[in-house]
Amino acid sequence: MAVRELSYRDAIKEALFEEMRRDPNVFCIGEDIARFGGPMKVTEGLLQEFGEERVVDTPIAEAGFVGIGVGAAMTGLRPVVEVMYNDFLLLAMDQIINQAAKASYMFGGKCKMPIVVRTHAGAGRGNAAQHSQSLWMLFVHLPGVIVMAPSTPADAKGLLKSAIRADSPTLFFENKLIYGMKGPVPEGEHLVPIGKADIKRRGKDVTIVSTSRMTVFALGAAEKLAAEGIDVEIVDPRTLKPLDLDTVLESVRKTKRVVIVDEGCRTGGFTAEVAARIMDEALDYLDAPMARVATEDTPIPYCRKLELEAFPQERDIIAAVKKLA
Amino acid sequence: MAVRELSYRDAIKEALFEEMRRDPNVFCIGEDIARFGGPMKVTEGLLQEFGEERVVDTPIAEAGFVGIGVGAAMTGLRPVVEVMYNDFLLLAMDQIINQAAKASYMFGGKCKMPIVVRTHAGAGRGNAAQHSQSLWMLFVHLPGVIVMAPSTPADAKGLLKSAIRADSPTLFFENKLIYGMKGPVPEGEHLVPIGKADIKRRGKDVTIVSTSRMTVFALGAAEKLAAEGIDVEIVDPRTLKPLDLDTVLESVRKTKRVVIVDEGCRTGGFTAEVAARIMDEALDYLDAPMARVATEDTPIPYCRKLELEAFPQERDIIAAVKKLA
């Protein structure tokens, strides 16, 4: 298939356009998404094509409009709800966890819940403690939801399309710092399967398991490490839940060294989960202790100098890899 | 000091009575806690002694009354907020995480936040998916709060008193199945330090790290294992955040085998975090792979038969230990 360059933003937008064209039950709802085209401009143009019935601006009421999405999903629609910053998911946790995530199970499997909650995570833009978290672990930890955190335009597009077609609730975490980042995206129908990791770079010395923007940093780190003769393999799970452990294990068994990098907080974070799973399944293969690179256990500070200390940078990944290799 | 037997419930109640007598700024607030004495009868008698100004029944509005607690804590009071089931914390997540947990940091350390949120976790009472979760990992993962999950009446009393006196927000997780369980509690002032694990049983063969009701099960398991010649050491962190890793490591270095048991869901749960930390610090001491016993990654089902399969039972702990020993 032909491939062209799209930004992360435009790739997501294209997924929305395509899915809304394909299925009249798909609609978008959230704050400032229609007339303004979204605070991150991801939904720009949707209103013009699909009208205000299908592209719905809401008042500022996260619990309410996520809840409305839940009810709409139960009754046959496929809402794509935008919650502007992932920090605001905390206002809608009951709707996501107690309602959406459990409905299928509580109701004995007779309830579909095809709701996608799009949001963005990430520090690095000076937005301070209430606008910079990476909160996916709250959802990875609890059963009933799918969690995605794509790192490339192609993955973002392909995963979002799969999420929209899934009958289970999906939390779709974008990253605010990479909306403008460009990358190749296949033309035409491009779907990325749920629960399938991708090897972003093949290498033989050390495996990096990285998520979301950390994969971008990992790729940068890999280039520099290559110059120093260290050949890194990068596995991006893309879907954080369900986790494609097989692909991770395969890489780890090959390289025998692993660095896990994630922008969530260290304690109880994704790096701990992946480390524990690798330990359960492949500890004997390792030639060195696993390394974990994660956000410090502090709120994200405002001041840039401190902010850049708080969450993982390329240099931290390089340092961690070097320690192992 | 003299010691008498108290139920878990009465131990908590005693802590509340003592702290409210000691400090007029301590007050209790929550649903049905005053006139009725609390759905779990933990607050019984408080109204009679302290009056309705200090023992406050609220409407059903978790975000609202936790928020009021946050504001009261900022302005000099020491609220003890009861959120009936920990599942309802999901309605107050913004207040707890975006407001209470971050205030000290965001405001440059000039804000105290002495709020305690008491709640109960746990499955086993047939309350189904929305009333049986064990949600502490959401708070262990995120910075700024203290998290406690006591397993004995004495710890419950001593920790709650410490929590009330702390200037940081504390999530205090009781367990609904052990309110009636009795145990020795020292007379007089009894404080348990924050962030200090306790060795609930000394042993030399295998370390069990267990939390909340799982420690009760671990003790039962240890008795049976002792009869089979396996001498188990049980470490209960009591405070899940900050975690007393030193005590855990010391035990693990001694026994060289560890089983981690927790009632939270397995994926991204407390067992993963503890395993990852042990791996970081003491992997070389281990003579066998670490074992993790946790709640299955499903919502808690209603039907008892399934419910008892969903979360760890004594038999699961026994099986895990035997596999290692």
Added chain:
Amino acid sequence: MSKSVNAVDGEAISDLNLTTEQLVEFYEKMYTIQRFDTETAKLYQQNLIQGAVHSYVGQEAVAVGACSALRQGDYISSTHRGHGHCLAKGLDPKRMLAEILGRRTGYCKGKGGSMHIADLDRGILGANGIVGGGIGVATGAAFTARYKKLDFVSLCFFGDGALHQGIFHECADMASLWKLPVIYLSEYNCFAEFTHSVKTFPHLNLEKRAEPYGFPGYRIDGNDVLLVYKTVKQAVDRARRGEGPALIVATCYRLEGHYIGDPLTYRTREETEEARTKEPVSAYRRRLLKNEIAGEEILWKIEAKVQKTIQEAIDFALSSPEPETDELFTDVYATPEIQTLLLKGKK
């Protein structure tokens, strides 16, 4: 309150355009609910039911009046105290009781229990263990109606306690803004758990809780099944015409405890006895007789039939199997491939 009752008594009944059969069916449904929850309470006391069961006894007129004003294709969302709503909307007592007893034959295969009975085919979007938990769901269903330009409506049952929840405010706001066909029906049953409701409201003109959103609010006698029917019908018709939501606060009294086993230390026997004089099922029975809509014989027949139905439900439920152990892992995800991945992780 009694004023409201009169409003649809005597000749006013004929204005409702209900057939005698329908009027009698109301009684059958109310009586079914009363019997169902009375028998469920007994099963609970025999330790045959785990968890908590919240009796609807005393509130039968609300569920029956309201659901009778709905069509088959309309939706309801319900609460922890939801048996009455589900029965009134047409669920089968057999499968309901099987669910309450945690059996495979239950509406949710025994995984949901009393607080989570749901049947999307019958328009029941679930009972809900979260106070106010059904408000988003019902508003969302109404969103679907408007989106698909279908003329179904959505009726949201909740307690007086749930009126305090922020989600009510948020959803009512949007429902009004978008003129969604949703009816918010709050049952003011005088209690939230163990606390008299009156202690939790700044004032009791609860119909004013519709004011901020600019849709109509009504406070009615929830013991009067016909008044409930009439009021809900009006609101439903209006909603179907695209004129937006309504709030109805139906006053009644929770004759049993918060749950079965509640020690009831917080209220006096007198208070309850006083309330019992307005008990809606027998009150409606008397009205049927007085207005010569049905005679004793017909009512006896109905009562016998209902008793039989409930007994059959008990027998069915008790003899139904529990789920298999491995069903613990099914139904977590409705998306089959995810379910497979999850189960794979299990092994």
Added chain:
Amino acid sequence: MSKSVNAVDGEAISDLNLTTEQLVEFYEKMYTIQRFDTETAKLYQQNLIQGAVHSYVGQEAVAVGACSALRQGDYISSTHRGHGHCLAKGLDPKRMLAEILGRRTGYCKGKGGSMHIADLDRGILGANGIVGGGIGVATGAAFTARYKKLDFVSLCFFGDGALHQGIFHECADMASLWKLPVIYLSEYNCFAEFTHSVKTFPHLNLEKRAEPYGFPGYRIDGNDVLLVYKTVKQAVDRARRGEGPALIVATCYRLEGHYIGDPLTYRTREETEEARTKEPVSAYRRRLLKNEIAGEEILWKIEAKVQKTIQEAIDFALSSPEPETDELFTDVYATPEIQTLLLKGKK
């Protein structure tokens, strides 16, 4: 709206019992806010500020009118658009700007930034990045007043957008139930981010949002600093007397974008120019002159003084140091022993 303005114009001003000094001080404060946020915008455009900065320009009358009706010991909670509130409540522009520039000398040591300026000593319970985030906090502070039987009040600033949040409903309910001394002051500035506010409300009688709770609601012209002062003063006095909360909706216009850098594609220049004719700072200046409360000379002097203050603030902030790297780990916990344990974990 203009009707309201007249209500405190001319001789009505004397009914306010304000001294000439006070009336002039109002102007100084409004002008300070205007200058502060105008200069902050410039610093932002010079890339000296990270994150987002939300200008209060156009709303100065609300903050100044409201905070002037408060005493030193009273509390306010603020919003993402909080510079005006903080300045009006008495914060030092130096330390505010230092915070906005992420410097150690800022009110939060540079850890909070524009959206989190707080100073508990001055009764500022924090700006807040969560829309509606200050509502719980302010209501809780009012709870403390009642609890301690002290006569301070708490004033909660929030936007019109925040009126939609469930927390408003929940807190207003309890504040009324317990008669807490809290004033909810919603600034209807015609926008929530990039959306005209009018599109998000079913109707614009927003003062009716107090109805469910049974406390007074007022809608006033928020461009009239004296009317704001008068209305807030009444509500504050009432609250101090133990009569409970009030809601005030002050109508104004956000003259700048949602944040500095906003492309403003969603509104017309005409609309903004029309609004600018009611711009509150110059309008008040004209009133002072017209009513002969102050002459040009006095006002020029004030303006010069303010310019100097702001320049000093800029100099102070720009020359202040950034925090040290290890300050990342301090202040997470106010409890010192926890902080120690945390830092221990770091090594």
